[in-house]
Amino acid sequence: MSYSIKEVFYSLQGEGFHSGRAAIFCRFSKCNLWTGREADRANAVCQFCDTDFIGTDGQNGGKFANAEALCQHLMKFWPDNNTQPFVVLTGGEPLLQVDSALIDRLHHHNFEIAIETNGTKNAPKGIDWVCMSPKANAPIILDKGNELKLVYPQAQLMPEQVADLEFDFFYLQPMDDADPKIQQANVKAALEYCLKHPKWQLSLQTHKLLGID
Ligand SMILES: C[S@@+](CC[C@H](N)C(=O)[O-])C[C@H]1O[C@@H](n2cnc3c(N)ncnc32)[C@H](O)[C@@H]1O
Ligand SMILES: Nc1nc2[nH]cc(C(=O)O)c2c(=O)[nH]1
Numbered sequence: 001m002s003y004s005i006k007e008v009f010y011s012l013q014g015e016g017f018h019s020g021r022a023a024i025f026c027r028f029s030k031c032n033l034w035t036g037r038e039a040d041r042a043n044a045v046c047q048f049c050d051t052d053f054i055g056t057d058g059q060n061g062g063k064f065a066n067a068e069a070l071c072q073h074l075m076k077f078w079p080d081n082n083t084q085p086f087v088v089l090t091g092g093e094p095l096l097q098v099d100s101a102l103i104d105r106l107h108h109h110n111f112e113i114a115i116e117t118n119g120t121k122n123a124p125k126g127i128d129w130v131c132m133s134p135k136a137n138a139p140i141i142l143d144k145g146n147e148l149k150l151v152y153p154q155a156q157l158m159p160e161q162v163a164d165l166e167f168d169f170f171y172l173q174p175m176d177d178a179d180p181k182i183q184q185a186n187v188k189a190a191l192e193y194c195l196k197h198p199k200w201q202l203s204l205q206t207h208k209l210l211g212i213d
């Protein structure tokens with residue numbers, strides 16, 4: 001199967017458990033909860049997305065004919081041969097495209113594999129780190145994994161509704177908003193929730209604070 005990739009970049013994981021860790025980001029095109037077009041945002045299931053995932057025209061993006069071709073492309077972004085390469089599969093919704101052929105090929109090339117997913121699709125076996133970020137009014141199919149990262153607040157999805165799922169870590173990530181007043185209020189609300197409910201940890205989007213990808 002071929003893979004449509006919006007962009008590939010090397011940066012620090014900005015969010016959640018692996019925050020601060022160097023990673024190759026592989027951003028898959030397309031999502032099942034929004035077309036990605038601004039004109040459709042108000043009617044989308046997921047309306048707060050901070051990402052452009054349309055097409056294959058981003059930095060180092062493209063269409064890759066098979067898993068081996070995508071692996072060869074990704075490998076170029078790891079800076080040394082002495083550490084295991086770490087790749088974060090994201091999007092868009094990566095599980096619309098990620099299959100066992102890609103997971104097996106990445107492991108063949110010694111990658112440690114993390115994924116950022118909205119949880120509406122099952123994942124192929126073998127992904128090393130599953131971060132699931134549930135969305136209000138979307139089904140949760142992938143209900144087990146390593147970290148659950150809830151963007152907060154979402155009016156129709158309270159932390160209590162997902163706190164008993166089988167994840168090792170629970171994060172609240174303040175919803176990023178163009179309006180600084182709303183942004184600050186979201187950070188404050190997330191902070192207060194974490195103080196009241198110690199099961200939940202705060203995840204700040206540190207790459208945005210640093211001004212990096
Ligand atoms: C762009 S999504 C791509 C992966 C997948 N579609 C998902 O939603 O998990 C990557 C991460 O960014 C989070 N995110 C998207 N928009 C955000 C926003 N406005 N504020 C905070 N986090 C956001 C998502 O919830 C997810 O954890
Ligand atoms: N630095 C950095 N960390 C990230 N963690 C998850 C991201 C994503 O868009 O999935 C992301 C991203 O876009 N940049």
Ligand code: SF4
Binds near residue numbers: 048053118
């Ligand atoms: S599910 Fe993820 S990629 Fe899709 S619109 Fe929402 S945040 Fe963006």
Ligand SMILES: [Mg+2]
Binds near residue numbers: 050051
């Ligand atoms: Mg992002």
